[in-house]
Amino acid sequence: MAEIVQGTVVSLIAGYYDVQTPAGVVRTRARGVFRKNREKPQVGDSVQVKLDEQGLAYLVKILPRKNRIGRPAVANVDHVLLVISAVEPDFSTALLDRFLVFFAWQGVEVAIYLSKSDLLEKEKLAEIESQLAYYQKIGYRVYLDRESLAAELPKQIGESEIWTLAGQSGAGKSTLLNFIKEDAGQATGAISTSLNRGKHTTRTVTLFKLGEGFLADTPGFSAIDLTPIKLNELCTYFKEFKALSTGCKFRGCQHLHEPKCAVKDQMALGEIATFRYDDYLAMRTEIEEGRMPEYLK
Numbered sequence: 001m002a003e004i005v006q007g008t009v010v011s012l013i014a015g016y017y018d019v020q021t022p023a024g025v026v027r028t029r030a031r032g033v034f035r036k037n038r039e040k041p042q043v044g045d046s047v048q049v050k051l052d053e054q055g056l057a058y059l060v061k062i063l064p065r066k067n068r069i070g071r072p073a074v075a076n077v078d079h080v081l082l083v084i085s086a087v088e089p090d091f092s093t094a095l096l097d098r099f100l101v102f103f104a105w106q107g108v109e110v111a112i113y114l115s116k117s118d119l120l121e122k123e124k125l126a127e128i129e130s131q132l133a134y135y136q137k138i139g140y141r142v143y144l145d146r147e148s149l150a151a152e153l154p155k156q157i158g159e160s161e162i163w164t165l166a167g168q169s170g171a172g173k174s175t176l177l178n179f180i181k182e183d184a185g186q187a188t189g190a191i192s193t194s195l196n197r198g199k200h201t202t203r204t205v206t207l208f209k210l211g212e213g214f215l216a217d218t219p220g221f222s223a224i225d226l227t228p229i230k231l232n233e234l235c236t237y238f239k240e241f242k243a244l245s246t247g248c249k250f251r252g253c254q255h256l257h258e259p260k261c262a263v264k265d266q267m268a269l270g271e272i273a274t275f276r277y278d279d280y281l282a283m284r285t286e287i288e289e290g291r292m293p294e295y296l297k
């Protein structure tokens with residue numbers, strides 16, 4: 001009797017798809033039907049696997065995808081662990097806000113990790129930490145050191161959830177991944193250690209088990225483009241603006257020059273950070289002009 005089980009594609013190896021099922025990882029072949037439909041299973045896909053009498057396993061169905069992000073792409077990403085560095089490259093809320101808006105637009109939750117805090121003197125670090133406290137206040141989980149992150153992360157990754165890293169080039173994504181993997185008692189696989197770090201080489205991606213779900217073992221992506229975002233929806237991707245917008249006089253208030261705007265009122269009272277509002281205006285300009293700022297290219 002053939003049996004059908006459901007699972008998550010955790011890696012692609014030379015035409016085989018490794019699928020994590022409740023009974024363990026099963027190495028499968030994709031059915032020819034995918035080639036015909038030009039469908040290609042991807043890491044992160046939720047799939048059905050058929051096990052036949054000979055013990056052979058076939059990937060027979062891809063369930064609908066929630067999203068597809070990163071390079072190489074991971075499907076069905078639930079959560080991004082955003083690595084933002086204190087220095088090299090310098091911390092900036094403008095940069096942080098770009099990532100937060102981009103992922104909010106993609107419908108993906110974000111947790112923030114501050115890297116390279118060891119390279120900064122106390123006063124400067126305190127300034128960054130006070131800015132990050134604001135992000136914590138508006139609802140983001142923030143980690144200031146990798147030890148607490150490594151201890152907490154497995155508890156945060158829910159049943160079958162897929163997490164991936166993101167952050168600017170050089171922010172410390174690979175360094176963090178290696179630390180987490182060691183901490184989780186997982187050997188760094190041959191694929192990861194032999195990675196060619198050249199800029200335009202394709203990297204493979206594997207999901208490894210962490211907590212109740214998975215973490216992608218490849219540093220996600222660094223460059224983001226906000227220009228496809230609809231201008232009048234931009235403000236809904238700023239968590240605290242969105243929460244306040246029901247208090248604005250006008251529905252669809254863009255929090256610019258409209259009268260009785262709750263966002264501007266709260267900013268005047270110091271409840272909304274002016275740097276967030278400035279970043280919002282800068283992103284509006286970027287979207288209106290349809291191009292990324294020069295310094296980010």
Ligand SMILES: Nc1nc2c(ncn2[C@@H]2O[C@H](COP(=O)(O)OP(=O)(O)OP(=O)(O)O)[C@@H](O)[C@H]2O)c(=O)[nH]1
Binds near residue numbers: 168170172
């Ligand atoms: N002192 C210190 N150095 C760090 C830390 N995290 C990363 N680095 C260093 O920063 C440099 C860049 O780190 P990577 O982990 O390669 O950065 P990445 O985000 O993976 O970069 P890309 O692969 O270009 O996207 C390396 O030289 C690391 O050793 C940290 O927390 N403290």
Ligand SMILES: [Zn+2]
Binds near residue numbers: 249253255261264
């Ligand atoms: Zn408003």
